[in-house]
Amino acid sequence: MKPTVRAVLKTAIEATLAILSIAPLAAQAPKANLPESLRLYVLDCGHLHGRNPARPDMAVACYLIAHPKGTLMWDTGVIPDEMFTPGVTTPTVGSGSATKPLREQLRAAGYDPKDITYLALSHYHFDHVANANMFASSTWLVRKAERDKMLDGTSDSRNNALDHISLLKNSKFKIIESEEYDVFGDGSVILKSTPGHTPGHLVLFINLKKSQPVVLAGDLYHYRDELGSPTPPATDEDGAQTLKSRQQVAEFLKQHHAELWIEHELAVFEQQRKAPQFYE
Ligand SMILES: [Zn+2]
Incomplete structure (x- = not known):
């Protein structure tokens, strides 16, 4: 050569x-920067308007939990991000509306949907699953009864909710069989089975260190004045079961010195710090 x-x-x-x-x-x-200690981000996923004329509007909250070992997305809103099109700043579906795409809020906190380790939904109603497909590459943590209904198409079909969960059929998943499921193995983030509103309804305990630990209530309650009520909501699939779940959560809250965050309660939601700020 x-x-x-x-x-x-x-x-x-x-x-x-x-x-x-x-x-x-x-x-x-x-790579998303995992924090050195547990963080809870509250995301603004919109509102529900006039569902009950005697009641105020409801908040729709989504939450991101960032743990040194991974991340968990909890509930995904009422409006799919795809509905934010040029010129549409407040898309609506049914009684729901939103002003901020979920993806942008996650980005502001430093995360992309594909970085999220786990997806968990309190339950399958349309106002909690609108962006579920965005997390189809996460591992879905779910009770069998809930997953079965979602995949066989007998869960909530309002407002295209079935389309919004369609990609979950291909998701990696972990069936939660125990009453309590410790997500990261250190007791700091626990999914708790609370059937009644739906068959596989869950609440989420987050053992914050600098703030009071919290339980995110899903739809175990919708309003603060339901606390201690002997009457379950008429719309719950199994009202007697809801009351049992509420009793168990009341004991859990005492045991863990935790505060209940009712996700739909607007007055509380409005006061909470929103992503990219966080609780720790
Ligand atoms: Zn709801």
């Missing part, structure tokens, strides 16, 4: 190697 040819080849090989060594890094998704 002539020295000039060898030199050209050498340069070409070096250039190729340089590209190869850079390419895997460039192709890699930006």
